[in-house]
Amino acid sequence: MPVISATKDVDTLTMTFVAEFEATVERVWQIWADPRKLERWWGPPAWPATFERFEFEPGGQARYYMTGPDGTKAHGWWTITAIEAPHRLEFDDGFADENAEPIDPKDAMHDTVTIEAAGDRTRMTTVTSFSSVEQLERMVEIGVEEGMREAQNQIDELLAA
Amino acid sequence: MVVGHLSEADADRVFHALADATRRDILTTVIRSGQSVSELARQYPMSFAAVQKHVAVLERAALVSKTRRGREQIVHGEVTALRRVALLLDAYEAIWRHRADRIAGILNDD
Numbered sequence: 001m002p003v004i005s006a007t008k009d010v011d012t013l014t015m016t017f018v019a020e021f022e023a024t025v026e027r028v029w030q031i032w033a034d035p036r037k038l039e040r041w042w043g044p045p046a047w048p049a050t051f052e053r054f055e056f057e058p059g060g061q062a063r064y065y066m067t068g069p070d071g072t073k074a075h076g077w078w079t080i081t082a083i084e085a086p087h088r089l090e091f092d093d094g095f096a097d098e099n100a101e102p103i104d105p106k107d108a109m110h111d112t113v114t115i116e117a118a119g120d121r122t123r124m125t126t127v128t129s130f131s132s133v134e135q136l137e138r139m140v141e142i143g144v145e146e147g148m149r150e151a152q153n154q155i156d157e158l159l160a161a
Numbered sequence: 162m163v164v165g166h167l168s169e170a171d172a173d174r175v176f177h178a179l180a181d182a183t184r185r186d187i188l189t190t191v192i193r194s195g196q197s198v199s200e201l202a203r204q205y206p207m208s209f210a211a212v213q214k215h216v217a218v219l220e221r222a223a224l225v226s227k228t229r230r231g232r233e234q235i236v237h238g239e240v241t242a243l244r245r246v247a248l249l250l251d252a253y254e255a256i257w258r259h260r261a262d263r264i265a266g267i268l269n270d271d
Contacts, residue, residue, distance in 0.1 A: 002265045003258055008250040011179045015250055019261040023268040031264050041263035044256060124264075126257065133172035136249045143256040 004123070013130040020121045028115050028122045029086035035062075042066075044143045047074065052100065058083050062091075063100045066142065074142055077102045081110075089113040095138065109135060171223070175246070178222035183207075184215050188224055192238030195228070201236065 004018040021028055031037050035054040043049035047066035054062045062078035075096035082090040092108035102108075114125045130136040178184055187201060198216055202209040216236055219225040223241075227234045 002261045006254040006257065008247070008254065010246050010250065011176060013176075013246070013250075015253055015257070017254070017257045017261070019264070021265055021268050027268060027271070028264075031267065037267060040267055041260050044259065045263075124261075128253070132169050133246060133249065134169055136246075136253060139256070140249050140252040143252065 013133065013136060015128050017126045017128075018123065020118055020123050022120075023122055025115050025117055025122050026086050028124055032089055032113060033085070039064075047142055056080065056083065063096065065096075065100070068142075073098070075100050079105075079108075087115055095135075107131060107135065109139070172246075174222035175224065178218050178224055181215070181218075184219055187212070187215055187236075188219060188238055191225055191236045192240060195235040195237040197230070197233040197235055199233065 002019040002021055004020055005016075006018075007016040008014070009016075031041070033056050035051040035056075038054075039049050039051055042064070043066040046069050049064050049066045051062060051064040054060075058080060060080040062080070063075070064078075065073045065075045067073055075098060076093060077096045077100070078091045078093050080089070080091045082088060090110070090112045092110055094105065094108035095103050097103050108131065110129045110131075112127045114123075116123050130139075179188075183205060186205075190196060190201065190204070198213055199209065201216070202212040205212055216225060216227075219236075220227065224239055225236050226239050227236055229235075
């Protein structure tokens with residue numbers, strides 16, 4: 001398991017997630033910088049992501065959609081607010097309408113990604129801040145199937161042990 | 162997963178209420194056991210009226226409720242709203258756990 005810790009702050013609606021990977025800083029950076037790689041892990045397994053626009057530079061815009069099991073599309077947008085390759089990426093992430101335009105540009109989650117060497121591994125820290133409980137609820141709604149799968153995997157592991 | 166709905170206005174009241182250390186402390190106290198406002202007032206270096214105001218903020222956020230015991234009002238903790246937010250953050254953590262697993266998979270493949 002690459003996960004080191006997940007710290008949640010209920011008061012400020014923030015989650016800090018730390019994971020370590022057996023790869024160089026540059027390769028972990030590419031997971032974010034290359035939209036074809038990003039598509040392979042950003043959406044929940046049942047909601048694969050497609051990035052239609054991807055400007056990986058400060059002030060750059062990204063537009064993506066995730067396709068649900070019944071064909072429903074959930075559109076999202078990013079505005080990249082900071083990039084210091086290959087160590088730091090910050091962006092706002094919000095929900096978009098079916099024309100891929102932001103529903104409310106101020107209604108965004110904010111993500112800060114830090115990638116740094118940790119011995120012979122690479123540590124990735126992501127801090128996500130939500131601006132409302134509704135936003136968090138909607139993210140979770142999209143990821144629900146994944147959450148249930150996670151629970152199922154844990155049960156399977158316990159049974160196999 | 163069933164997560165109860167919390168409106169934005171409700172959420173604002175919860176976060177405002179929890180932003181104050183005294184109110185967090187009062188909440189922790191009354192979650193353990195219900196107390197009257199006068200019992201609470203004896204535990205804090207502030208006036209009865211100030212403690213009453215803090216309790217009122219917690220009550221508006223539905224974090225505490227009051228019941229009557231004779232002439233006194235007993236304050237009880239209501240953790241449902243807080244628990245809902247905590248559940249949501251737990252579910253969001255699951256999303257990131259899966260992402261980390263898939264990132265590890267992609268790094269191994271390439």
